[in-house]
Amino acid sequence: MRAIGLASAVLLGAGALTSCVPAADAAIQTDFGFSVMPSTVAAGGEVTLRVERNKACRGEAAVNSEVFDMVTIPRGESWATAVVDWDAEPGAVYDVEFECDRSSGTARLTIAGGRPTHHPTHHPTRHPHKGVHAGEGGTFAGFDLKEIGLGAALIAGSLGVAYHFSRRRTDEDAG
Template sequence: MRAIRVASAALLGVTALSLIAPAAHAAPVGDITSFGFEVVPSTVAPGGQVTLRVDGCRHRTTVSSGVFDAVVIPRGQSSATATVDRDARPGTVYDVTFQCGDETGLTDLTIASGRPTHHPTHHPTHHPTRGSHAGAGGTVAGFDLSEIGLGAALVAGTLGVAWNRSRRRPEDGGHR
């Protein structure tokens, strides 16, 4: 009889884990790449220029967005410039995709209202550091702390119930 209870407890635990595993597997990996990337400035007026930077990419990098023509940063170089479309809508946030070999990094470019505030020949003096795009704050692999806590509570509760049921003695004294 004890073997049946242990098997039931094990089955209950496996069921609980199989129900939470697909959600963990489907979570977005985020923008963790082996190379660093950034758009400077991250907010620009329509018609303005941005500097596209990449650090640690051993291939050519293709940078694309719906707000400027695709730009290629050749292997061995770390930056290029792009001119934002003049008809870009102020207040809109566009995705900027950095493609380095088989890896893809994604960041945002916000369109501000007004005219460009910097001269096209201006070159920023600071340099990006690797990992400058770290992802959303307060999350781990796309889950926020409340989701992680809820999942942990469900697993702990399921394991506690399974352990309790496997430890219970038969109500009729164990004789059949």
């Protein structure tokens, strides 16, 4: 009987965890990898668009969004840059659509509240890809502490309810 209570607690906890993932931050899965870095940028700022080359994405990749002009990542390259429109709405979230060969996917780009202090007048020279750019630099990766607290409360509550019901059944069986 204790195994059933434990299994219930585990399932409730897993359900609570999956329900805490914000839908707006979830990327649509595709046959190739892609990213927009940084994922939050001020209007007029520059973003790096990356694709991971594999058998599903060998040719030219096209990247399109309402907030910048269409960008092409040539065959053999893994990244390109785009400048976000100056009139992008602060706080808005825009879709960034990646298409490569017959595969496609969508990432999200959030516009920050501030604006850069200078207008970009030229694009920097492209340098060959030198290693992997990984991680968020020790940040909470955009998580809001209220969201984390709410998620922890949901998990603790579901575990408490599961424990209560498992103990109540045990007491009824003993009596």
